Amino acid sequence: MSGTIDRRKFIKYGLVTGAAFGVSRLSVMGANAAEFVGSPPLSETFDVIVAGTGMAGMSAAVSAGENGAKVLLLDKQQQALAGGSSALALGGFSLPEADTAGARQLFVDEYIKKSGGRADRALIQFLAENVTRDIDWLTGLGANLMEAMPARPYRTISRQAAPGSFRGMPSLLAAMHTAAKKLGVAEVYRAKAKVLLVDSATGRVVGLRASTPSGLFDYRAKATVLATGGYCGNPKMLEQWIGPNADESVVRGAKWLTGDGLRMAEEIGAGLIQMGGLDSIHVAGVSPKNPASGQPSVVLPYVIGINKLGQRFIDESLGYVSLGKAIIDQPGAEVALVFDQAMAETTPGKSVIDQYTNFKLDIIKVETLEELAGRIGCPAAALVETITKFNAAVKGDKAPTATPPKAALASKVERAPFYALYPLKPGLTQTFGGLRINAGCQVLETDGTPIRGLYAAGEVTGGFFSIDYVGGGSLSRCVVTGRAAGKNAAKET
Amino acid sequence: MATKCLKNANASLISCCPLRSIFLDSLFSLLYIRTIQSNFLPLLASGTVVMLVSRRRALIETVVLGAVLLGACLAVAQPQAGKPAWLADKHVASGLTCASCHGDARPSDVALDTCLSCHVSYQELARKTASRPRNPHDSHYPGLECTTCHHGHQKEENFCAGCHGQD
Numbered sequence: 001m002s003g004t005i006d007r008r009k010f011i012k013y014g015l016v017t018g019a020a021f022g023v024s025r026l027s028v029m030g031a032n033a034a035e036f037v038g039s040p041p042l043s044e045t046f047d048v049i050v051a052g053t054g055m056a057g058m059s060a061a062v063s064a065g066e067n068g069a070k071v072l073l074l075d076k077q078q079q080a081l082a083g084g085s086s087a088l089a090l091g092g093f094s095l096p097e098a099d100t101a102g103a104r105q106l107f108v109d110e111y112i113k114k115s116g117g118r119a120d121r122a123l124i125q126f127l128a129e130n131v132t133r134d135i136d137w138l139t140g141l142g143a144n145l146m147e148a149m150p151a152r153p154y155r156t157i158s159r160q161a162a163p164g165s166f167r168g169m170p171s172l173l174a175a176m177h178t179a180a181k182k183l184g185v186a187e188v189y190r191a192k193a194k195v196l197l198v199d200s201a202t203g204r205v206v207g208l209r210a211s212t213p214s215g216l217f218d219y220r221a222k223a224t225v226l227a228t229g230g231y232c233g234n235p236k237m238l239e240q241w242i243g244p245n246a247d248e249s250v251v252r253g254a255k256w257l258t259g260d261g262l263r264m265a266e267e268i269g270a271g272l273i274q275m276g277g278l279d280s281i282h283v284a285g286v287s288p289k290n291p292a293s294g295q296p297s298v299v300l301p302y303v304i305g306i307n308k309l310g311q312r313f314i315d316e317s318l319g320y321v322s323l324g325k326a327i328i329d330q331p332g333a334e335v336a337l338v339f340d341q342a343m344a345e346t347t348p349g350k351s352v353i354d355q356y357t358n359f360k361l362d363i364i365k366v367e368t369l370e371e372l373a374g375r376i377g378c379p380a381a382a383l384v385e386t387i388t389k390f391n392a393a394v395k396g397d398k399a400p401t402a403t404p405p406k407a408a409l410a411s412k413v414e415r416a417p418f419y420a421l422y423p424l425k426p427g428l429t430q431t432f433g434g435l436r437i438n439a440g441c442q443v444l445e446t447d448g449t450p451i452r453g454l455y456a457a458g459e460v461t462g463g464f465f466s467i468d469y470v471g472g473g474s475l476s477r478c479v480v481t482g483r484a485a486g487k488n489a490a491k492e493t
Numbered sequence: 494m495a496t497k498c499l500k501n502a503n504a505s506l507i508s509c510c511p512l513r514s515i516f517l518d519s520l521f522s523l524l525y526i527r528t529i530q531s532n533f534l535p536l537l538a539s540g541t542v543v544m545l546v547s548r549r550r551a552l553i554e555t556v557v558l559g560a561v562l563l564g565a566c567l568a569v570a571q572p573q574a575g576k577p578a579w580l581a582d583k584h585v586a587s588g589l590t591c592a593s594c595h596g597d598a599r600p601s602d603v604a605l606d607t608c609l610s611c612h613v614s615y616q617e618l619a620r621k622t623a624s625r626p627r628n629p630h631d632s633h634y635p636g637l638e639c640t641t642c643h644h645g646h647q648k649e650e651n652f653c654a655g656c657h658g659q660d
Contacts, residue, residue: 078637078638078641079636080634080635080636080637080638081634081637170633213601213602251656255655255656288658289657289658290657291656291657292656360626
């Protein structure tokens with residue numbers, strides 16, 4: 001049959017070509033995935049790959065190693081910048097008041113309430129049930145945590161990475177690296193995960209493709225843990241999920257956290273939850289000079305917030321995130337915290353003075369309120385009136401008739417000298433929305449189906465926090481989800 | 494010979510006055526090198542044009558043409574080719590080669606240890622930059638790769654300023 005195509009040959013060769021094309025590379029299921037030409041070099045097959053070296057990633061890597069897995073730990077950054085936002089965090093871990101069912105129930109109640117009822121109860125329960133034991137696990141690995149302190153006004157406690165106040169996380173993470181090294185965990189830096197590798201036959205995640213200084217590389221494993229953090233460093237995602245001007249606030253954490261894990265998982269069908277609006281992000285009032293450590297939450301609930309009109313604008317006992325978000329709507333989007341000598345002599349007062357001194361940040365200290373007004377850019381008469389009225393409204397530790405009322409931790413501002421922490425501007429700390437997970441830290445599709453071989457831990461997960469959170473809850477969530485993800489990933493065969 | 498030439502209004506440069514052409518060329522060379530540091534050819538061309546064109550009073554023309562050419566040189570002043578542009582060029586200007594930093598591999602990242610093989614240590618560098626309000630060599634990211642700020646083949650950047658502003 002010259003001049004025409006032999007049908008049998010056409011079918012045969014067509015099928016062979018199609019099959020060869022199909023199995024020639026493990027490809028991404030997403031509809032809008034880029035086309036990869038050729039195959040990158042392939043690594044040996046690990047048991048577990050962990051992407052990210054923050055608190056969650058380190059917990060996952062060590063936990064997987066302890067459970068017998070051969071672990072590969074990746075970070076997109078150079079080694080000196082490992083630790084993501086965790087390395088810059090205050091270092092507080094939130095815990096139930098005691099290792100009892102009653103205390104755990106109070107912990108759950110506080111967390112659910114603080115999220116406006118939106119938190120996934122199963123996840124918060126999972127957090128409450130594991131956190132005390134997991135904090136002990138951390139100290140057992142060599143992490144140095146300070147004694148527990150009450151976390152007022154919540155019925156919870158908090159332990160900080162020593163020596164506290166933004167100084168302890170680098171050593172804590174270093175202790176995790178030492179533990180990881182002892183377990184034979186392999187660490188690779190400047191390996192930026194780009195896509196997840198999915199086996200076409202089984203649909204399970206079998207590793208990830210990463211971009212390295214010498215080109216793409218395929219890392220293979222039986223299970224992959226995404227501990228890639230949030231997306232505060234991604235202006236497009238901030239504009240898309242939070243709001244059109246969200247990308248204009250200063251970023252407090254690591255600027256290279258650009259939602260890579262969220263994107264990669266979403267590309268293969270993972271569900272994202274609680275992503276939208278200001279409720280979906282953590283905002284804190286910070287010093288523009290030190291957006292990470294110039295954050296005075298240790299004293300904030302006990303003192304008063306003053307805007308450029310010389311007025312209070314929120315119940316400060318609601319905590320630093322509520323206040324941080326309220327700054328956005330204040331004149332000039334900047335405020336001051338004001339307190340007196342009596343507060344400066346208390347534990348939280350001394351702590352914030354110590355913190356600001358350590359990080360070379362200015363504390364305004366003057367003899368009169370009029371001078372203070374001048375220094376914080378508000379009218380003196382207004383400030384004096386605000387404080388006089390507030391002091392008059394303080395009854396015990398509440399000020400119910402103040403404007404606005406203060407429900408707890410109210411203290412008069414009356415003894416000179418007077419202090420101010422100024423200016424405080426809004427800073428983006430972490431994103432609350434993220435990947436849907438279950439209490440086994442498996443990543444779920446939108447309809448709840450677990451994606452085999454894929455786990456997630458830390459800020460990349462969603463369902464724990466919304467609107468605001470109990471301070472220290474995020475690092476607790478990192479260690480609990482990290483440890484569970486590592487352990488469960490190690491069990492995959 | 495020079496005075497005889499200056500008195501001869503109709504004499505052309507080339508036939509009359511080697512001295513004048515030497516003077517003009519020297520003047521323009523000096524001006525060009527000082528302002529542009531470029532290569533010699535445009536200079537030569539402009540010098541030749543001057544010599545061919547001028548036929549009138551030698552002294553006045555020398556001055557006027559000198560001024561015009563100086564103005565032209567300054568007006569078209571180009572970036573100083575030959576002067577070190579990036580960090581890599583500065584190293585080359587000090588006598589190093591590509592291989593000094595990159596070894597055999599090119600292009601490649603230059604690791605901290607390579608830089609410190611000459612620049613001693615972070616502590617030593619910290620001493621040199623201690624007067625800054627925020628010492629870039631004594632930060633909360635110890636062991637940062639030098640190339641994080643000190644890019645070899647592009648403009649240097651202040652990595653600290655990304656979070657801490659310009660102070």
